[in-house]
Amino acid sequence: MTAQFASKSQQIENMKKVKAWCEKQQDKIINVNVVSQMGEHESTFNTAHGKIRILEEHPTNKGFYRIEFDSHLQGLAEYDRIGLGYEVSGVIENGEKLTIQKGNQYIELIADN
Numbered sequence: 545m546t547a548q549f550a551s552k553s554q555q556i557e558n559m560k561k562v563k564a565w566c567e568k569q570q571d572k573i574i575n576v577n578v579v580s581q582m583g584e585h586e587s588t589f590n591t592a593h594g595k596i597r598i599l600e601e602h603p604t605n606k607g608f609y610r611i612e613f614d615s616h617l618q619g620l621a622e623y624d625r626i627g628l629g630y631e632v633s634g635v636i637e638n639g640e641k642l643t644i645q646k647g648n649q650y651i652e653l654i655a656d657n
Contacts, residue, residue: 550633552607558644559609561635562628565642565653566599566611572655574613576626580649591651592617592624626651 550558576592594615602608608629615624634645640655 549630555607555630555632558632558635559628561637562609562611562632562642562644563599565637566596569640569653569655570596572657575652575654575656576613576624577652577654578626578649579652582648590617591626594624597623 573593573595575590578589578591580587580589592613592615594613596611597614598610598612600610602610608627610625610627612623612625617624628644628646631647632644633647636643636645640657642653644651644653
């Protein structure tokens with residue numbers, strides 16, 4: 545699989561889908577998995593597990609976003625976060641699950657009931 549980048553208009557649509565899903569899940573615990581694909585192999589890393597604190601566009605780097613969670617699994621920053629930008633090539637919402645295609649990986653956000 546090769547990385548594909550979205551056009552500017554597709555990027556805007558993708559982020560609208562992400563924002564809408566996150567707003568609907570605002571009060572739920574979100575489990576975040578990053579799945580990397582290398583040839584026939586996949587590896588999954590649990591990146592965050594908590595409520596969404598912030599979804600915001602970078603103040604000076606337009607088109608780049610971060611979603612911050614009230615969890616501390618990574619231990620690298622005050623809160624766990626994921627970054628999204630031009631490399632987001634697709635977004636699929638399936639009820640409590642949002643899948644974000646990002647280069648050679650995808651990010652699964654799963655809302656706990």
